Amino acid sequence: MSTALNIKKLSKVYTDGFKALDRVSFDVQEGDFFSLLGPNGAGKTSLINILTQLNRIDEGHIEVFGLDLRKEPVNIKRMIGLVPQEFNFNMFLTVQQILFYSAGYYGLSPKAQAPRINMILKKLNLFEKRHVMARFLSGGMKRRLMIARALIHQPKILLLDEPTAGVDVETRQETWAFLKQLNQEGLTIILTTHYLEEAERLCNQAAVLHLGQLRFSGSMNALLKTFNEEYIQFFFSKPMTKLDLPKYFKWLNESSACVTVTQRRTLQKVFSECEKRSIKVDRIDVLESRLERTLTGLSKGKKL
Amino acid sequence: MILLPLRTLMYKEIYRFLRLWRQTLIPTVISSSLFMMIFGKVLGDRIGSVQNIDYPSFIFPGLMMLSMIISSFQNTASSFYGEKFQKSIEEILVSPLSNVEVIIGFLTGGVVRGCICGVLVTIVGIIITGTPIAHPVIFLMTMLLVTTFFAAIGMINGMLAKTFDHITVFPDFILTPLIFLSGIFYSTDQLPEILRPIHAYNPIVYFVDAARYSILNLSEFTPVGTFVVIIAMLVVVLSALGYLFNRGLGFRE
Numbered sequence: 001m002s003t004a005l006n007i008k009k010l011s012k013v014y015t016d017g018f019k020a021l022d023r024v025s026f027d028v029q030e031g032d033f034f035s036l037l038g039p040n041g042a043g044k045t046s047l048i049n050i051l052t053q054l055n056r057i058d059e060g061h062i063e064v065f066g067l068d069l070r071k072e073p074v075n076i077k078r079m080i081g082l083v084p085q086e087f088n089f090n091m092f093l094t095v096q097q098i099l100f101y102s103a104g105y106y107g108l109s110p111k112a113q114a115p116r117i118n119m120i121l122k123k124l125n126l127f128e129k130r131h132v133m134a135r136f137l138s139g140g141m142k143r144r145l146m147i148a149r150a151l152i153h154q155p156k157i158l159l160l161d162e163p164t165a166g167v168d169v170e171t172r173q174e175t176w177a178f179l180k181q182l183n184q185e186g187l188t189i190i191l192t193t194h195y196l197e198e199a200e201r202l203c204n205q206a207a208v209l210h211l212g213q214l215r216f217s218g219s220m221n222a223l224l225k226t227f228n229e230e231y232i233q234f235f236f237s238k239p240m241t242k243l244d245l246p247k248y249f250k251w252l253n254e255s256s257a258c259v260t261v262t263q264r265r266t267l268q269k270v271f272s273e274c275e276k277r278s279i280k281v282d283r284i285d286v287l288e289s290r291l292e293r294t295l296t297g298l299s300k301g302k303k304l
Numbered sequence: 305m306i307l308l309p310l311r312t313l314m315y316k317e318i319y320r321f322l323r324l325w326r327q328t329l330i331p332t333v334i335s336s337s338l339f340m341m342i343f344g345k346v347l348g349d350r351i352g353s354v355q356n357i358d359y360p361s362f363i364f365p366g367l368m369m370l371s372m373i374i375s376s377f378q379n380t381a382s383s384f385y386g387e388k389f390q391k392s393i394e395e396i397l398v399s400p401l402s403n404v405e406v407i408i409g410f411l412t413g414g415v416v417r418g419c420i421c422g423v424l425v426t427i428v429g430i431i432i433t434g435t436p437i438a439h440p441v442i443f444l445m446t447m448l449l450v451t452t453f454f455a456a457i458g459m460i461n462g463m464l465a466k467t468f469d470h471i472t473v474f475p476d477f478i479l480t481p482l483i484f485l486s487g488i489f490y491s492t493d494q495l496p497e498i499l500r501p502i503h504a505y506n507p508i509v510y511f512v513d514a515a516r517y518s519i520l521n522l523s524e525f526t527p528v529g530t531f532v533v534i535i536a537m538l539v540v541v542l543s544a545l546g547y548l549f550n551r552g553l554g555f556r557e
C-alpha cells in the first residue's frame with residue numbers, strides 16, 4: 001500500500017488577503033475512504049480546488065502517488081477525478097455529450113469511449129437519460145452525472161466535495177452505497193462534508209478542518225470517540241401526530257420533529273424504527289451537529 | 305497529428321456555433337449583403353466611384369472584414385464567458401489539457417466561425433459586385449490573421465468579463481466605432497484633415513487595407529508594410545493572451 005496523497009504545510013491566501021488554509025498537513029493512504037470534515041467556511045473547497053489545480057498552489061507541498069504537484073501537474077490531473085460542490089457542466093448539452101467531451105479531454109481513444117460511457121451510465125442509472133439535456137435532469141441525477149463524469153478516465157483518486165449537500169434521503173443512501181462499492185473495488189476516495197453522519201457511515205480515516213486549520217487527522221474511530229451527539233430535524237411526507245412517533249422524537253408540527261442522535265441511538269437505528277412504524281421520511285436536516293458543537297468548543301479553547 | 309484532447313475541445317468549439325448557425329452565421333451575411341445591395345444598386349450611382357472603383361466593390365472587402373471581426377470576436381468572448389458563467393470551464397481546467405491547448409481550442413472556434421462568415425460574405429460580394437479575387441493566397445492568409453487576432457481579443461475579453469454586460473461593452477463601444485472609422489465606406493483622402501493623423505493608429509485600418517489589397521489589388525500602405533504591422537499586432541495580442549491565461553486571470557484564484 002502506498003501513500004496516495006501527501007499534503008505538507010499547505011497554505012492559501014486569496015487575493016483579497018483572506019487566509020483560507022493555514023499550514024495544513026495530512027496523508028491519505030491508497031485504498032482509504034477519507035473524509036475531510038469541517039463546518040462551512042472551514043477551507044475544504046479551497047483545499048480540493050488546489051488539489052485539482054482549479055486554484056494555484058502558493059505555499060506548501062502536495063504529492064499525489066509520489067508525484068510533485070508543481071513538477072508534474074498534468075500527470076496528476078490524469079489521476080484525479082473531481083465531483084465538485086456545485087454543478088459545473090454545460091446545462092445545454094445532453095448527458096452523453098458531456099461524457100463524450102470529458103472522455104476526449106482525458107484522451108480516451110474514440111473506440112474505447114462509447115463502451116466506457118455506456119457502462120458508467122448504466123452503473124449510475126442514467127442510461128435511459130443519455131439523450132436528455134442536463135438542465136432537464138433532477139437534482140439527484142445531476143449529482144450522479146457529475147460522479148459519472150469524474151469516473152470516466154478511471155482515476156486513482158476520487159474527490160467529492162459535499163456530494164450529498166441538498167440531496168434527498170433516497171439519493172443520499174444510493175450515493176453512499178455506490179461510493180462504498182467503488183471504495184471496496186480499491187478506489188481511493190476523499191470526501192468533504194460538514195455532516196459527521198456521512199463520514200461515520202463511509203470513511204475509515206478523517207481530517208477535521210476549522211477556520212483553515214487542521215484540528216484532527218487520524219482514524220474515524222478515534223474521531224468518533226471525541227464527538228457526542230447530533231440534533232436532527234426530520235421532515236415527513238405525510239402528516240404525523242405525536243403518538244405516531246417513537247418517544248424520543250420531539251414533535252414540532254404535523255410535518256416535522258426533532259431527534260437527538262447519539263453513538264448508541266444512531267441515525268440508522270432511528271431510520272429503521274421509522275420504517276417499522278411506516279413513517280415516511282421526506283428529508284432530514286442537521287440542526288446542530290456534533291461536529292459543530294465540538295468545533296465551537298474547540299474555538300473556545302477546548303482541546304480535541 | 306493533433307492530439308485527441310485538443311481535438312475534442314476544437315470539435316466542441318466548432319460544434320457550439322454550427323448548432324446555432326441561424327444566430328451565429330446568417331445575420332452577419334444578411335447585413336453585409338444589405339449594405340452592398342443598398343449602396344450598390346440603390347445609392348451606387350449617386351455616390352459614384354472611389355479611387356476608380358465602383359462603390360459596391362470598394363466597400364465589399366471592408367464589409368467582409370466587418371463580418372469576420374465581429375463573428376470571430378463574439379465566438380470566443382461568449383464561449384469563454386459562457387463556460388466561466390456556467391462553471392463548465394472547470395471541466396476543461398481540471399483535465400490534462402495544457403494551457404496552450406486550451407487557448408488553441410478556443411481560438412479555433414473563433415477562427416473557423418470568422419472564416420465561414422468571411423467566405424459567405426465573399427460569395428455574396430462576388431455575386432453582387434462581380435469583382436473577382438485579385439490575390440487568392442493573400443486573401444486566405446488575411447482571413448486567418450484577422451480571425452486569429454480578434455478571436456484572441458475576444459478570449460481575453462471573455463476571461464476578464466465579470467458580467468454578461470462586459471462582453472458587449474467592448475464590441476459596442478470600441479470595436480464597432482473603430483471598424484466604421486477604419487475606411488470601410490470611404491478612402492483616407494476623403495477624411496477631414498484633422499482625422500487623418502489618427503487614422504493610422506486605428507488597428508483595423510490595416511486589416512481592411514489587407515483585405516482591399518487581396519481582393520481589389522488596391523492599398524493605402526505598401527502591402528508588405530501592412531502585413532508587418534498585422535503580424536506584429538498579432539504577436540502582441542497572442543503574448544498577452546498567453547500571459548493572462550497562465551496567470552489564470554479572471555478564472556483561477
Ligand SMILES: Nc1ncnc2c1ncn2[C@@H]1O[C@H](COP(=O)(O)OP(=O)(O)O)[C@@H](O)[C@H]1O
Nearest residue numbers: 014016018020039040041042043044045046557
Ligand atoms: N475566491 C475567494 N476569495 C476570497 N475568499 C474566499 C474565496 N473562496 C473562498 N473564500 C473564503 O475562504 C473560506 C473557506 O472557503 P471554502 O474553502 O469554500 O470553505 P468550505 O468549502 O469548507 O465551506 C471562506 O471564508 C470563504 O469565504
Ligand SMILES: [Mg+2]
Nearest residue numbers: 044045085162
Ligand atoms: Mg465547500
